[in-house]
Amino acid sequence: xxxxxxxxxxxxxxxxxxxxxxxxxxxxxxxxxxxxxxxxxxxxxxxxxxxxxxxxxxxxxxxxxxxxxxxxxxxxxxxxxxxxxxxxxxxxxxxxxxxxxxxxxxxxxxxxxxxxxxxxxxxxxxxxxxxxxxxxxxxxxxxxxxxxxxxxxxxxxxxxxxxxxxxxxxxxxxxxxxxxxxxxxxxxxxxxxxxxxxxxxxxxxxxxxxxxxxxxxxxxxxxxxxxxxxxxxxxxxxxxxxxxxxxxxxxxxxxxxxxx
Numbered sequence: 001x002x003x004x005x006x007x008x009x010x011x012x013x014x015x016x017x018x019x020x021x022x023x024x025x026x027x028x029x030x031x032x033x034x035x036x037x038x039x040x041x042x043x044x045x046x047x048x049x050x051x052x053x054x055x056x057x058x059x060x061x062x063x064x065x066x067x068x069x070x071x072x073x074x075x076x077x078x079x080x081x082x083x084x085x086x087x088x089x090x091x092x093x094x095x096x097x098x099x100x101x102x103x104x105x106x107x108x109x110x111x112x113x114x115x116x117x118x119x120x121x122x123x124x125x126x127x128x129x130x131x132x133x134x135x136x137x138x139x140x141x142x143x144x145x146x147x148x149x150x151x152x153x154x155x156x157x158x159x160x161x162x163x164x165x166x167x168x169x170x171x172x173x174x175x176x177x178x179x180x181x182x183x184x185x186x187x188x189x190x191x192x193x194x195x196x197x198x199x200x201x202x203x204x205x206x207x208x209x210x211x212x213x214x215x216x217x218x219x220x221x222x223x224x225x226x227x228x229x230x231x232x233x234x235x236x237x238x239x240x241x242x243x244x245x246x247x248x249x250x251x252x253x254x255x256x257x258x259x260x
Contacts, residue, residue: 007155056117159227167230
C-alpha cells in the first residue's frame with residue numbers, strides 16, 4: 001500500500017509540474033484529449049480529485065464538514081464546465097488543493113481495504129481508486145504536451161507498472177462500452193519488455209488473460225506505445241504499434257474499453 005501511495009504522490013507532482021509550466025496563453029491551447037483545451041483537462045482532473053475525496057468520506061461514514069464537493073458523477077460534470085472557465089491562476093490553485101486533499105483522503109482510506117467507493121464505473125476498494133488517480137495524473141499530464149514548450153517524459157517506473165494495471169482496469173470500463181453484449185478479442189504484445197495479454201469481451205463482460213493466443217485483432221509494439229493506444233491517445237502507427245488481423249476492430253479498441 002505504501003508503494004502505491006508513494007507512486008501516486010510522484011505522479012501527482014509530475015502532473016502539477018506540467019500544470020505549473022503552462023504559460024498564460026497555453027491554457028487555451030488544444031490538448032491531446034480530443035476537443036479539450038488545457039484548461040478543460042486541468043478542470044477535469046481537479047473535479048475528479050474532488051469527487052474521489054467526497055466518495056472516500058462517504059465510504060468512511062464521515063461528514064463532508066462543509067467542503068464543497070461533488071455529490072455524484074453528474075454533479076462533477078456540471079462543476080467541470082464551470083471550473084474550466086476560471087482564470088488560470090485560480091484554476092492552477094484549485095488543481096493543487098484538490099489533489100492534496102484527494103491524496104490525503106486516500107492515504108487515510110488505504111489501511112481499510114473493506115471500504116468500498118462507489119465510482120462512476122463501479123464499486124472499488126481504495127487501492128483501485130488510488131491506482132486510477134495515479135493513471136489519470138500521468139495521462140492528463142501527457143495530454144498537456146501540445147500546450148507546453150517541450151515534452152516531459154513520463155516517470156521511468158510508470159509504464160512497467162501502469163500497463164498491466166490498466167489492462168485490469170479496462171475490464172471494468174467495458175461496462176460503459178456501446179458494444180457491451182457483443183463479442184471481440186484483442187491480443188496485446190509488448191516488444192520492449194515482458195507482457196502479453198488477451199482481452200476478451202463477450203456477453204456483457206470482459207476478461208484479461210496473460211500470455212499468447214489467437215484473437216480477432218493483435219497490437220504489437222513498445223510498452224509506452226501500447227499504453228497510449230489503449231488510452232486513446234493516437235492511432236497505433238503513431239506510437240510504433242503494429243496491427244495484425246482485423247484492423248478496423250483494432251482501431252475501435254477504445255470503443256470496447258472506454259476510459260480516461
